Amino acid sequence: MDKPRRSWTVTPHEGLVQHEENLWSVEGMVPGAPFRRRMCIARRSDGSLLFFHAVPLEDKVLEQVKALGKPAYLVVGHHQHAIDAHPFAERLGLKIFGPRRSEAALRQRCDFGGALEDVPEDPAVSVESLPGSKLAEAVIVVKSGDRRSVLFCDAIQNNPPEKTKTIFRLLGFAGGPKSPFLFRLLFLQDKRAMREALERFAALPGLKRIIPCHGDVVENGAAEALKAAAAAL
Secondary structure, rough: OOOOOOOOOOEEEOOOOOEOOEEEEEEEEEEOOEEEEEEEEEEOOEEEEEOOOOOOOOOHHHHHOOOEEEEEEEEOOOOOOOHHHHHHHHHHOOOOEEEEEHHOOOOOOOOOOEEHHOOOOOEEEEEEEEEOOOOEEEEEEEOOOOEEEEEEEEOOOEEOOHHHOHHHHHHEEEEEOOOHHHHHHHHOOHHHHHHHHHHHHHHOEEEHHHHHHHEEEEOOHHHHHHHHHOOOO
16 A cells, blocks of 8 residues: 655755756755755756756745746656655646656655656756666756756765764765765666766766755866766776
C-alpha cells in the first residue's frame, strides 16, 4: 500500500537569490535532517519556468517566484529528492519529470509526468541524466547570454566545513567542490563515464558557475573545480 503523499509544508528557507537574468535559487533545510538543500528556478526561452527540486515557500517568496514567469515544469534529481515534489507541483500546476530509472519510486511520491528526456527542448535550459550515476540523476545546464551555469543534484557538492555537522564531516561531505566519498561508494556506477561527463561540462563555452543542491554556489573557477572533481573520482 502506498504511503500518503506529503502535504504542503514550509520548512525554514532563505530568500530568492538571482544568479542571472533567467536563473534564481532558494536554499533551505531538508525536512527532518540537519543539512541544507537548494531549489533552482530557470526561465526558459518561451518565458515558462522550470524548477530543479522542490522547496515549499513562504507566501511572500512564492509570489516573487510566480512573478518571474509561468510555472510549468518540475525536474527532480531522483526519487530521494522528491519529498516535496507532489505538494509543490500541485500548488503551482507543474508537470514532474525525473530519471526513468527512478520512475517506480517516484510514482509512489508524486504524479510522474515523464522521464528527463521528455522535458521539452529549449535553447536556454537543457536537462539530461548524469552518465555513470547509478540513479541516472538529473543535471541541468542554463545558458544566460554567453554564460553557462551547471546545476547538480548529489554528484557534486560544496559543503563548507564550518557549516557542516560533525557526523557529515566524518562521512566526508565537508569541503569541495567534489563528489563526496559516500556518494562515490553508493551511487557511482561507472567512474569513467562520470569523469568524461564532468570534463565535458568543464569544457562548456562560457562556463560561469556550478550550483549544487547541497552546499555553496561556485562562482569562480568552475571549470577547474569540475576538472579536479573528475580527476578525484
